[in-house]
Amino acid sequence: MENNTWSDDQPIVSIQNVHKSFGALEVLKGVSLDVMKGEVICIIGPSGSGKSTLIRCINALNDIQAGSIKVEGLEVHDSKLDQLELRKRVGMVFQQYNLFPHKTALENVMMAPIKVLKQPKDEVEKRARALIEKVRLQGKEDAYPGELSGGQQQRVAIARSLAMNPDVMLFDEVTAALDPETVKEVLVTIKDLAEEGMTCILVTHEMGFAREIADHIYFTDRGVIVEHGPPDTFFDNASDPRTREFLSQIL
Amino acid sequence: MLEAFMEFFRQLAEDAPRWNFIFFYEERQWLRIVSGIKYTLLLSVACVIFSVIIGVVGAWLQGAKSKFVRRSVQGYIQFFRNTPPFVQLLFFYFALGQFTPTILGDDGWTEYPIISNIGWAIISLSFFAGAFNVEIFRAGIEAVPESTQEAASSLGFSRLQTYKEVVLPLAFRVSLPALNNNLVNLVKTTTQAIGIAVPELLYESVGIWNDYPSAQYPTMLLLFVTFILLVGVLVYGMHRWETALKIPGYGS
């Protein structure tokens, strides 16, 4: 990008006054937030408040009507942007894992680097095996998604995303579809990542987890960010009544 | 051994005049049958391959951004699905065939059309079966969750890569049973090529029983048996393929 002057001291993800509607339904009504490199932020809020929509706008799975989203200085919703440039920088993990069911765990991880980045197969395979190990799934390389538990599938999905070497990871309620016992193994994986310095944007209902790993918490309600702050302040001294009501219901 | 076999049918023809299996003891008729089977196989294999390609490409174009492209595919399907395939064949050969260029034969003055009647039969039957294949694959594609495709695009896959690597392999598995049916129909429909004098098995059979009316029942019998075997091989192959493509832990 010719005029990309982004450097580490600027926000790696910068969201400015974003408006997003589905037809007549306005889902995001002027959302702004900045994320610095290496930061972990959690977005929480009631169902339907626009959390998924916001996070999907960051990697252009949704378009926006107004405002601006920049990732490492790239204008995400610029129609001239090569989407691949964005997708190389941003990894995403979904609530329903969305693995490729016809590929083994290892193949799932290897596919994008080979097909999209055209990297040599043996090199990719080495890295993919290391990633599988990193998400603690050694031995499951040749299993198909249908043969794995939800938690295992989700960890493959995380490894698959990491294989593209992203700078930012998006997690949209990645434990919401899991059994309580397997939630932890996925959270541990995310925590490892966060501790290694990966920039993470998480939508989550796991308040304890959010409090533990987030540098900053955002609370959304009906398409706006109602309140935000560091976890301790946020959870213990929420000032907005809507936040307090939400927290009292959920904690 | 072979002598005895031929002798048996020669004798049978004498004893029971309606059961003259002439192609089992007269080499010239046998060769007509063999040649007919060759053309039937050629038509079947070529049409199966081309119609599947048409199905794959058509289903891809149905998801195109351009409304014009989508409409065109829809128009193609409507035309080929809603008109008789035999009329399509005649139309291709007699109407379109007129406008294709010709080449000069070795003798210097005979003109041959660049697309032979066999060529037209393959083209028209492929488009006919292809129209159904587009619909069959489309149904398979619709069974692939949007979210799986989103995962692919969030990994940087282009639309074409997503189609090739994710959508098609999954859709294909879902489509196989319906595809199987359509291809069986296609193989049977190749007999229509007789309408434009393609020397396939039906054409040769009719030739034989016109020359030897006493061979009519045996030749019909041979037709049935040949197609039962041919379709049997196809169905067996498709089932093997279906099994080979089964994904552990996926689907039923």
Ligand SMILES: Nc1ncnc2c1ncn2[C@@H]1O[C@H](COP(=O)(O)OP(=O)(O)OP(=O)(O)O)[C@@H](O)[C@H]1O
């Ligand atoms: N593709 C779509 N078309 C139309 N409306 C949509 C679409 N996606 C989301 N919405 C609507 O936008 C609103 C916000 O949805 P979103 O999925 O962002 O909420 P959320 O905060 O993630 O909720 P949850 O916690 O239940 O996941 C909802 O009212 C939803 O119905």
Ligand SMILES: [Mg+2]
């Ligand atoms: Mg959501």
